[in-house]
Structure formats: structure tokens, C-alpha cells
Amino acid sequence: MAMGGLCSAPANFLLAQFAGRLAMKTYHCLCSGPPLGALGTAGLTNAPMEEEMDGELDAAMRVARSRAEGAREATTTLKAKGCYWKATSEEGADTALFDMFSLVAAQPITGRTHQIRVHLASLGRHLVSDPMYGPSALSYHREWCPRLFLHCSRLTVRGLDRQQCSAIAPLPADLARALGTLVPVR
Secondary structure (H helix, E strand, O other): OOOOOOOOHHHHHHHHHHHOOOOEEEEEEEEEOOOOOOOOOEEEEEOOEEEEEEOOOEEEEEEOOOOOOOOEOOEEEEEEEEEEEEEEOOOOOOOOEEEEEEEEEEEEOOOOOOHHHHHHHHOOOOEOOOOOOOOHHHHHHHHOOOOOOEEEEEEEEEOOOOOEEEEEOOOOHHHHHHHHOOEEOO
């Protein structure tokens, strides 16, 4: 995309697009719980975020309780892409239990650390296999999805000719296999 060294004009043009929030990124993520709306609908989450210290060295992000000092603007567009279920059962249970999952396309407007994970968790939709923001009760997700289900599927920037240029990355094999273990809800 950018020809030349790190300090070349094309590289600076590309970096300026990220700094100016002009680069568009689309992530696909699988969340616990039903979709936040009808499939295909989109919504905007505008919730400021702040750092939360856990001990002396570990820091995580969270939605700010108010417009507190240090809270930074964070905006994400969310679109419902799919709804799935997975049969689960407890030992000795006579009936099967079902967990619902939703596939979401997320576009961060701002670029905060862990922004998508924090915004979805604040809406009660924790990402599958999220060891940092998912409740420990959902750790069984790692049995069928070995890593965080969050994937940047599209990056769009403008070239030096001002034309949009998109790089598209299909879902990696391990995440596609995990999604394949679920049953789509029609």
C-alpha cells in the first residue's frame, strides 16, 4: 500500500489516515447472547472508556462510570450479522441446555485499547473466549474456540490517487472451525 521507507510521503499519508480516523476497519466477532437487534440492523455505541488498574501492573479498560477525568471518547458501530446456538448439557441433566451466540460486525470509529471488547461486554455480549473481559463462567468457550473470537476482516484506506483501497481477510481457519460447531438460527 505504501511504497518507500517509514518516513516517505506515502507512508506518512497512510499513517495520517489512521491518526485522523479516516482508515475504516471492520472486525467480525462472536459474542455470547442473542443479537442486539434484528439481523442486518446496525447501531452505534458511544460510551467513553477509562483505564482500570487491577493490581500494580495489570490494567484493563472499562466503560467510564461518568464523564470522569481521564475518560476518553469511544464510539463503535455494531451490526448484527448472524445468530447461532450450541447445545450444552450438565452432568446428570435430563434435558439439554442451549447457549445463544451472535456474530457482530464492529467498526471502531475511535481507536481505543480493547474498545470492541469493552463496548460489547458493557452491553452484556462478551466475546467468545475472552479471558480479560469475559466472565469466568464462560471459560468453557475455550473448549470449542481456542482463542478470542475477534478478527479484522476489512481495512479501507485511500491511496495517493485518493481512491479507496480495501484489504479483505477471510475468517482464519481456527475461527471458521469454531463457528462451524454452532447451529445457525433461521
